[in-house]
Amino acid sequence: MPEITIRRLVGDEIVRYYAPLHQYSLSGSATPPINLTRYEKYPNVYEESPVLALFEDNKVVATTFGIPMTQNVRGKVYPMVGIAGVTSDPVTRRKGYMRRLMQATHHYFYERSFPVAMLYPFRETFYERMGYTTFTHFRRVKFKTAHLAPLLKMDLAGSVEYMHIRDGWDTYLNFLRERQQSIHGMGFFEPEYFKLLYDLTENWLAVARDESGTVIGVMPYKITGYFETFLVQSFFTSNSLGRYLLLNWIARHTDQTTEVDMKLAPTERPETWLSDMNVLADPDIWITAMGRVLDIQKLNGMNVGAGQLCIEVTDEQCEWNQGVFTLTGNDGKLTVSAGGSPECTLTIQGLSALIYGTHDPHDFQFRGWGKPSDNTLATMQQMFPLTQPYLFFIF
Numbered sequence: 001m002p003e004i005t006i007r008r009l010v011g012d013e014i015v016r017y018y019a020p021l022h023q024y025s026l027s028g029s030a031t032p033p034i035n036l037t038r039y040e041k042y043p044n045v046y047e048e049s050p051v052l053a054l055f056e057d058n059k060v061v062a063t064t065f066g067i068p069m070t071q072n073v074r075g076k077v078y079p080m081v082g083i084a085g086v087t088s089d090p091v092t093r094r095k096g097y098m099r100r101l102m103q104a105t106h107h108y109f110y111e112r113s114f115p116v117a118m119l120y121p122f123r124e125t126f127y128e129r130m131g132y133t134t135f136t137h138f139r140r141v142k143f144k145t146a147h148l149a150p151l152l153k154m155d156l157a158g159s160v161e162y163m164h165i166r167d168g169w170d171t172y173l174n175f176l177r178e179r180q181q182s183i184h185g186m187g188f189f190e191p192e193y194f195k196l197l198y199d200l201t202e203n204w205l206a207v208a209r210d211e212s213g214t215v216i217g218v219m220p221y222k223i224t225g226y227f228e229t230f231l232v233q234s235f236f237t238s239n240s241l242g243r244y245l246l247l248n249w250i251a252r253h254t255d256q257t258t259e260v261d262m263k264l265a266p267t268e269r270p271e272t273w274l275s276d277m278n279v280l281a282d283p284d285i286w287i288t289a290m291g292r293v294l295d296i297q298k299l300n301g302m303n304v305g306a307g308q309l310c311i312e313v314t315d316e317q318c319e320w321n322q323g324v325f326t327l328t329g330n331d332g333k334l335t336v337s338a339g340g341s342p343e344c345t346l347t348i349q350g351l352s353a354l355i356y357g358t359h360d361p362h363d364f365q366f367r368g369w370g371k372p373s374d375n376t377l378a379t380m381q382q383m384f385p386l387t388q389p390y391l392f393f394i395f
Contacts (some may be wrong), residue, residue: 002056004097006104009051009063017060018051018085021330025087032086045192050108051085054101061089062097067395069189071116072180073355074334074387075303076106079188080110081294084395102130103317110318113300118187118291118391131317132290132355133143135185136388141262147231147277148251148260149337151244158210158241163345165220166391168205170320175218176392179236185291185356185389193395203233208245213333217242219249223257232262234392247273265390289391292352296321299336304329307383309376310340315348329383354380358388 009018015236019039039046054062065085070077083105088098109117120126124134165172173191180186208217217237223230230253236241250260261282264270271279293299296313308328315321326340346354350369353359365371372380 003058004100005055005091006052006101007055009046009053009060013053014051015055018063020067021060021063021087021089022065022085026085049193050082051289052101052105052108054104056092056097059089063087063093063099064101066109067189067193068114069118069393070180071118071187071391072103072182072184073116073299073302074124074246074357074384075182075391076301076325077116077180078116078298079381080116080118080186080307082189082393082395083117086119086122086153099130104134106318110294110320113295115293115295116291116296118289119291120287120394121186124290126290127290128349131292131315131348131352133292133356133358135289135291135356135358136266136393137288138390139266139270140262140394141264141270141279142259142261142282143270143277143279145250145257145260146255147274148247151248151273152254154244154248156241156245156248158208158216158245160206160208160245162204162206162249165203165205165274166201168218171207171215172205172218172220175215175236179238183392184387185289185391187361187391187393189393189395206249208242208247208249208322210241218233219245219246221250223253226256227258230257230260232260235262235264235268242271266393267390268389287394289389291356291389291391293321293348293355294318294323296351297336297338300328300334302334302355303332304334304384305382306330307379309379309383310342311351312342312345312353313348314345318348321348321380327383343376344370344372346372354384356389357384360386 031350049065050066052064053060063082063085067082067084069080069082071080087235100176104168119127176187180188203220204223206219207215210216216239219231219235221231230250237246271277308324314320324340324342326337349371350364354361361372361377
């Protein structure tokens, strides 16, 4: 039998062990030799973010990369770990190693008081077995630039300034931090990680301000070529004026671009912005976020409706979540305590779906997550109404 060990990689082990497996698993196979530049460029990132590795007889055959982040969950911002860099050697796949490594990763961040975890799956069913629930897709839509032309006749209070993204970097990140406070599900990590994971060097940034000079919208974008596409990387506004100022800015490119391609939160409704928009949804979006509760007892303080639920939770990955917990909504805030007389049993998938608001609790029985009574279902809906979380960051 092979000897199996799991530990954190340190120092130059990141480049020696993690980088080759990461590039093989998550990059194109037709791009050898392996480029180690990005791994050598940000050593401090890996000091703050653990790369955990599973060794089979002293050879690294699986890894995870945990990114410390924060996340708004129903109005309260919690520490959150973004799990990325999930890689495995094809020689040792199907041996259950990744399940063991994910369990170790969950335990690592539980010990460091992270209540929730997020990731982007290679296959949803695999991570559902790890306790994760699926978020709604973000929206990616396309429409003709000319369909925004009516906005050019509007007299809008405020202004839009454009600049290279590097010159507006602080303005952009500060606005994202501000918006996180009111967007359920939105994650945020420090600028160093942003620079590592995102290449925005070719982007412009449009900044919308009201008449007082307050920033009310930001939009990184690039133009793919003359008479081609106005590509919007993200679109964040704090009010309707910010939205229409940025749309007006896009409209100013009617004679320069033919099409607008936008990434949007699932709550945005671009088909209602103007008449005759003819918005088309991009059918090729495959990536979606998944989230799970890492520590039930650290969920205090989120915004919930009035009521009380006593639930027995099962969690095969995180044994500290197994047991009975009472969830109480009082004065609009959640309190979690251990113990009580359970009204129903939920898997951790069901509890995570309830907390994030991703699934109708009536569907839980069909997903194998539990069978709450009608009275319990009514309380669940009152305390944890359905909503659409938007993680935003892709990692």
